[in-house]
Amino acid sequence: MLSQFRSRAGDSRTLSVGVLGVGNIGTVHLKSALAMPDVTVVAAADAVPANRDRAERAGVERTYDDYATLLANEELDAAVVALPPFLHAEAVERAAEHGVDVFVEKPLARSTEEADRMLETAARAGIAVGVDHTLRYQPDVVGVKSAYEDGDVGHVPYASITRLNDGPLGRPPAETAPPSWPLDPDAAGGGTLLELGVHCFDVLEWLFGELEVRAAATGRTLDIDVEDAATVLLRAPEAGTTITLHCGSYQWEELPEVNTRLRLEGIAGTITNRDHLPENFYAGAARAALENVASRVGVADRTVFGPTFYLQAHYDALADFLEAVRTGEEPPVSGRDGQRSLALAERAYDLAAETATDEVELPEVRP
Numbered sequence: 001m002l003s004q005f006r007s008r009a010g011d012s013r014t015l016s017v018g019v020l021g022v023g024n025i026g027t028v029h030l031k032s033a034l035a036m037p038d039v040t041v042v043a044a045a046d047a048v049p050a051n052r053d054r055a056e057r058a059g060v061e062r063t064y065d066d067y068a069t070l071l072a073n074e075e076l077d078a079a080v081v082a083l084p085p086f087l088h089a090e091a092v093e094r095a096a097e098h099g100v101d102v103f104v105e106k107p108l109a110r111s112t113e114e115a116d117r118m119l120e121t122a123a124r125a126g127i128a129v130g131v132d133h134t135l136r137y138q139p140d141v142v143g144v145k146s147a148y149e150d151g152d153v154g155h156v157p158y159a160s161i162t163r164l165n166d167g168p169l170g171r172p173p174a175e176t177a178p179p180s181w182p183l184d185p186d187a188a189g190g191g192t193l194l195e196l197g198v199h200c201f202d203v204l205e206w207l208f209g210e211l212e213v214r215a216a217a218t219g220r221t222l223d224i225d226v227e228d229a230a231t232v233l234l235r236a237p238e239a240g241t242t243i244t245l246h247c248g249s250y251q252w253e254e255l256p257e258v259n260t261r262l263r264l265e266g267i268a269g270t271i272t273n274r275d276h277l278p279e280n281f282y283a284g285a286a287r288a289a290l291e292n293v294a295s296r297v298g299v300a301d302r303t304v305f306g307p308t309f310y311l312q313a314h315y316d317a318l319a320d321f322l323e324a325v326r327t328g329e330e331p332p333v334s335g336r337d338g339q340r341s342l343a344l345a346e347r348a349y350d351l352a353a354e355t356a357t358d359e360v361e362l363p364e365v366r367p
Contacts, residue, residue: 015077015322018100019044019060020067020091022051025105025314026082027058029132032315033080034059039322045070068094076100078325080318084179085110085194086187092118096125103130103321103331107198108338110189112346115339122335129335130321135163135203135260136333137313137320143276144262145207153266159243161204162261163196167221167228167251174251183224191226193218193348196247198341202333203262204243205340208236211243216348217355221250232348278309 015038019030022044033041044055045067052063064070067087071079071094081091081104088109095102102122108131109115122129135141148156168178181187188194205211212235218227228250234243262273317333324331 016042018076018079021082022046022055029080043074084181096121101128101325105132107194112342119335130331131338133202133333134313134317135199137316140273140276147271153269156264156266158265161200163247164259167249192247192249193230193345200245201341201344209238213347216352218352
């Protein structure tokens, strides 16, 4: 069966890439792409002047204050969409108009309805859509999958996954106001279930096959308009596995060293992602959570990205997507994968609403 996507291999050995959004995660994607062989970042777009300055210091020759203008003026093979969720659909539509394949930051969209429209637009234009679900690329998670597929622990009747992060205000004390969109359910689509939960849904289906959501609860530890805590009970019928999932964006004074915990309880043993962490993980984390390696390559103040444990997953995910673009194959983490994670999140929201609890009970802390 022939691929619906056009191979770029015959066009040029080097892929031309644009980065739409150069905030926190957009900078990660930008520096990843700059470090890749046979990839040229020709332009970046961001409405914030400081972010455009950052892209230029990293070595991008042209920057724009509007992503639509970039897409209209540059000859691109692919674009990285690292914009807030409420802009994803429009950015994909503009890219489709110009025949540009897109690598979209998660969540793919704010809803399955919006995702379906995006994917229909992409299909009509014949462009590929990839999604940055990076848990599949973390070496500890890859190790769990390999051990599970080897069958050493036999049938796995129960599994659990936890994904944690800093809350929307950052670590206490909060000194600066966060961007408004993550706290706006219309702009973001939701809270921690879309910020962190979609990663978990994606990697669980990668491990166990199609999932069913059986129960869910969401709550808020802060007085905000989106949930910052969620717990979901799932069932994987094909694997015969029951799974609990918890995700939370809390105001940690110290974030746990490993913010993803994955555990498979097999009838002949247990597999955990901690067993598959690199030997130097803790030493590396102590040196720097986000470490960049400075390298002079003929342009003043240009830095070349040196991936650490977590950033390596983003690098590998983008590299795999661009290789699929080069060969005209479907991306390994496709738009349909992103849509599927959204569908599971929506089902969890529906079930949580049936037994809604507006607040999470916190224990009293005594001095």
